Every structure is written in C-alpha cells, then in structure tokens.
Amino acid sequence: MTLLESLSARALAAPQSGIVELVNYARGREGLIPLWAGEGDLPSPAFINKATKDSLDAGETFYTWQRGLPELRQALSRYYQRHFSVSLPMEHFFATSSGMHAINLCVQALTAPGDEIIYLTPSWPNIVAAIGVASAKAVPVAVDFVDGGWSLDVGKIAAAITPRTRALFINTPSNPTGWTATHEDLEAILALARQHGLWIIADEIYALYYYDGERAPSFLDVATPEDRILYANSFSKNWSMTGWRVGWIVAPPAIGQVLENLIQYSSSGLTPFMQRGAIAALDHGDDFLRSNIERARTSRDLLCDALIATNRVQTRKPDGAIYAFLKVDGIDDPRAGAFDIVDKTLVGLAPGTAFGPGGGAFLRACFLRDPKQIEEAAGRLAAYIARL
Numbered sequence: 001m002t003l004l005e006s007l008s009a010r011a012l013a014a015p016q017s018g019i020v021e022l023v024n025y026a027r028g029r030e031g032l033i034p035l036w037a038g039e040g041d042l043p044s045p046a047f048i049n050k051a052t053k054d055s056l057d058a059g060e061t062f063y064t065w066q067r068g069l070p071e072l073r074q075a076l077s078r079y080y081q082r083h084f085s086v087s088l089p090m091e092h093f094f095a096t097s098s099g100m101h102a103i104n105l106c107v108q109a110l111t112a113p114g115d116e117i118i119y120l121t122p123s124w125p126n127i128v129a130a131i132g133v134a135s136a137k138a139v140p141v142a143v144d145f146v147d148g149g150w151s152l153d154v155g156k157i158a159a160a161i162t163p164r165t166r167a168l169f170i171n172t173p174s175n176p177t178g179w180t181a182t183h184e185d186l187e188a189i190l191a192l193a194r195q196h197g198l199w200i201i202a203d204e205i206y207a208l209y210y211y212d213g214e215r216a217p218s219f220l221d222v223a224t225p226e227d228r229i230l231y232a233n234s235f236s237k238n239w240s241m242t243g244w245r246v247g248w249i250v251a252p253p254a255i256g257q258v259l260e261n262l263i264q265y266s267s268s269g270l271t272p273f274m275q276r277g278a279i280a281a282l283d284h285g286d287d288f289l290r291s292n293i294e295r296a297r298t299s300r301d302l303l304c305d306a307l308i309a310t311n312r313v314q315t316r317k318p319d320g321a322i323y324a325f326l327k328v329d330g331i332d333d334p335r336a337g338a339f340d341i342v343d344k345t346l347v348g349l350a351p352g353t354a355f356g357p358g359g360g361a362f363l364r365a366c367f368l369r370d371p372k373q374i375e376e377a378a379g380r381l382a383a384y385i386a387r388l
Contacts, residue, residue, distance in 0.1 A: 010135050017125060018335065018354030026342045033369075033377040036338075036348040038124075038175060038322065039242040040295075040368035044277075045288050048239060051280035055273035064272040066260045068095025068248070072275045075282040076248060082286070083208065084220045091253040094260070095275060097267040099205055099234025099247035104130050105262045106201045106230045106249065110167045111136040117201070118160050119169040120152065122177055122325070122352065122359035127169055127203070139165070142358045143179050145327075148316040150179035154188040161196055168193055171203035173216050176355050176364040177325045178318020180210065183217045190222055199228040205237060206321040208289060211297055216320050225252070237322065237368070238289050239281040246270060246278050292368065296322050299367040299374040306378035312385045322368040325352070327361050330388035334363050345380040 004012065023036055067073065073090035080088050096102040103126070111117065113135035119127055121140040131138040141156045157168065170189060172181040181189070193200050202219045210216040219229055231250035236242040251259060263269060300317055303324055307313040314327040326349075331337035335351040341363075342348050352362030367374055 010133055014129055014133055015125070019125070019350045022338050022342065022348065022351065025339065026348055029342075029346060031346045032342075032348060033346060033373055033380075034348040035365040035367070035369070035377060036350040037242075038366055039236065040240055040292065040322075040366075041370055041373065042240045042292070044240050044244070045285070047284055048241070048277045048280045052273050052277035055276035060272040060276065062272070064269050064275070066263045066269045067256065068093065068270060069272065069275045069279070072279050072282075075279045076250075079282045080220075080250070083215060084218060086220050088250065089253075091256060092250050094249040094251060094256070094263065095270045095278070096247040096249060096263065097270050098245035099203075099232060099236060100126055100130070101245075101267065102232040102234070102247040102249045103127060103201070103203065104134075105259060105266065106167075106232055107131055107134045107136065108262055109230070109255070109258055110199050110201070114164060115166040116162060116164045117167045117169050118157060118165060120171065120174070120179075121357045122174075122355040122362070124171060124175040124203075125354050125356060127171070128356060131169075136166075137164070140357045143174070143177060145177075145358070148314045148327075150174070150177045152179065152181065152185055154185065154192065157189065158192055161192070161198070165196065165198060167199040167201055169201045169203065170219075171205075173206040173209060173318070173320025175206065175321055176323045176350070176352075176359065176362070178321045178323055180216050180318075180320040183221060186217055186219055186222050190219065190227065193228065197228075199230065202229055202231045203233075204231060205234050208238060209293055209296060209322055210320045211300070211317070212319055228252075235278055235281055238292065239285050240288075240292065241277075241281065244274055244277070246274055295371065296368045298371045299369055300324065302371055302375050303365060303367050303378045306375075306382050307385070310382050310385050312388070322366055324365045324367060325359075326363045326365060328363060328385060328388075330385070331363070334361065338363060341381070341384060345384050347377045347380050 073093040076093040234247040312329040338351040350364040352359040
C-alpha cells in the first residue's frame with residue numbers, strides 16, 4: 001500500500017481547486033492582472049492594522065474566548081443593527097478562523113455521514129468539497145441561465161429534497177453568478193425549510209455588495225427567531241482582509257455550546273490580536289466598505305460594458321457580489337481557454353469548470369479592483385475575443 005493509498009477515502013476525494021490550479025500556473029508574471037480570485041487589490045486599511053498592532057504590543061497573545069472576545073461579538077451586534085435593522089444580542093455571534101471555517105462548522109454541526117445538503121449551482125467550489133470531507137452528500141440544484149441572466153426556480157429545490165436532506169445551502173448574492181435572491185425567493189425557500197424541518201446555511205458574505213439598493217435581501221428580513229438558520233460570514237471582502245482568515249457565524253443561542261465545542265476542537269479560538277482588528281473594521285470601517293462597493297460598481301460597469309459590446313459575450317451586469325460570469329462565443333473549453341487567455345493577454349480568469357454543474361461554459365472575473373486596471377483588462381480581453 002502506498003502512502004496515498006493509506007489515506008482516508010474522504011481526504012483522497014477532496015478535489016484540487018480549479019482556480020488554484022490556474023493561479024499556481026501563472027502567479028507572479030510581470031504585467032499580470034489577476035481577476036481569478038475573489039479578492040480586491042487594496043491592502044487592509046491602516047486603522048484595522050493599527051488596532052492589531054496595538055493589541056500585539058499590549059501582549060494579547062494568549063488563549064482567549066472560544067466564541068470570540070465579548071467586545072467583538074458586541075461589535076457584530078452593532079453591525080447587524082446598522083446594516084440589517086435587527087437586534088441580535090452578542091449570544092448569537094461566534095468568531096471563526098475564516099469564512100471557510102464558519103462554513104465547515106455549520107456543515108459539521110448539521111450532518112452525519114450520508115446526510116444530504118442541497119446547494120445552488122453554479123457554486124463556489126469550497127462548499128461542495130466541505131460537504132464531501134464531512135462524509136455528507138452535496139446535492140446540486142441548478143440556477144437557470146437565460147438571456148445572460150440568472151433566475152431560480154424554487155420548485156427545483158423542492159424536487160431535490162429527500163428523507164436524507166438535512167440543510168439547504170443558499171449563497172446570495174452568489175459567487176460566481178451574481179444571482180441575488182428576491183424577498184419572494186427567500187420566503188419560498190424558508191417555507192420549504194419549515195415544511196420539511198430543514199436547516200438553512202445562509203452564505204450572505206456579499207450582502208452589502210448590492211447594486212440596486214443599500215444591501216441585498218437577507219433571510220434576516222423574513223425569518224423568525226424560531227427558524228433554523230445559520231449565517232456564515234467573513235471579514236475578507238468587506239474590509240480587504242482576505243489574508244487574515246477571520247469570519248463569524250450567526251446562530252440561535254440555544255446551540256451555542258455545540259458551536260463553542262466545535263471551535264475548541266478545530267482551532268481553539270480566533271487569535272485575540274486579529275479580533276481587535278476585526279472590531280476596528282466593524283466599528284470604524286463603514287466608510288471604507290462604502291468606497292469598496294462603489295469601486296466595485298464602477299469596475300463592474302467598465303468590464304461588462306466593454307465585453308458585452310463585443311457581441312461575443314453572454315452576460316448581464318450582476319445585481320450583487322463582485323464577479324462577472326462570462327459565456328464567451330468561441331471558447332468551448334473554459335479551462336483550456338483560461339490558460340490560453342492568461343498566456344496571451346496576462347489576464348487571469350477562473351475557469352467555469354471549477355464551479356460545478358452549470359458552470360462549465362463560463363469564465364469568472366473578479367472586478368473588485370482599481371477601475372483603471374479593470375479597463376485595461378477589459379481592453380485586453382475584448383481584443384482576444386475579437387481574434388477568436
């Protein structure tokens with residue numbers, strides 16, 4: 001038996017990231033415009049860094065609260081009051097070591113081996129892998145692509161529910177499509193969850209990256225305290241903190257001890273000095289966040305307008321999130337196309353094959369970057385498409 005063969009089946013089944021494959025291929029090339037990953041080009045702002053440095057200088061380098069510093073959980077409560085108009089005491093909040101950690105904890109809390117979680121596809125690939133590593137089964141439900149836009153038939157979710165279904169994973173606004181649930185969509189999904197006694201894992205990381213109002217519709221707008229909903233979130237996108245690996249969960253206090261236990265046995269708590277930076281982001285970062293959103297809006301328009309004008313790209317300006325999901329006439333294999341594009345244009349796009357069923361015909365571009373850089377990338381891509 002080889003070393004690989006001696007590993008667990010679920011570990012061996014964890015797929016290689018189709019995004020990271022391309023990043024590793026072309027990372028560091030001179031003149032590269034990297035639109036493949038879900039992050040912006042701005043570093044974390046100075047006021048967040050200062051709070052972290054001050055904490056380090058003060059010696060906050062010891063074990064800390066498993067659920068997160070009380071000050072952080074209170075800051076999250078204030079954040080939700082400001083942006084979602086809900087009053088949630090600190091007992092609802094749990095600090096995690098990234099948004100990915102938050103999602104993993106939600107999956108672990110809800111599933112046993114063989115249980116099923118329904119998710120909407122095309123989808124961020126990590127959720128499918130997280131479900132698989134937990135020995136559960138990820139069940140895809142396709143969001144429909146019509147005339148360059150995306151829409152959900154909630155009846156497809158109802159049809160996918162089986163006796164093994166434990167939860168619905170709903171990411172809105174969506175990575176990668178930008179599809180954003182309406183209040184009516186959320187009410188219909190919640191009604192299904194109530195009818196079948198299911199949990200909802202709500203990935204609302206991009207809730208404030210919404211281009212038709214102050215924020216996207218949220219399950220918080222339609223849920224009651226009795227509903228079975230876990231909200232997974234991250235500091236990464238809002239405050240340019242992707243490298244920090246800091247996230248949180250919003251959950252009913254009744255399951256708080258279970259989540260605390262899972263945190264204890266997976267990370268033993270989030271680093272305290274990073275929590276001080278997170279507090280600064282929540283309490284003093286609204287202006288930075290608003291500027292990031294406006295930057296994304298400007299760059300979205302530049303990229304989409306230029307590519308739609310080629311008459312060779314099927315897409316619409318997304319309602320939310322920070323991605324354009326592009327179907328390019330003449331590119332039949334987006335994985336091969338992504339490698340060719342980065343070789344010939346030095347623009348890094350993520351292949352749609354990385355995003356599961358329904359994504360295979362597309363390329364994803366993250367537009368949360370300097371508008372001048374996005375304008376340059378759009379010009380390079382438009383010239384490439386014209387040569388196809």
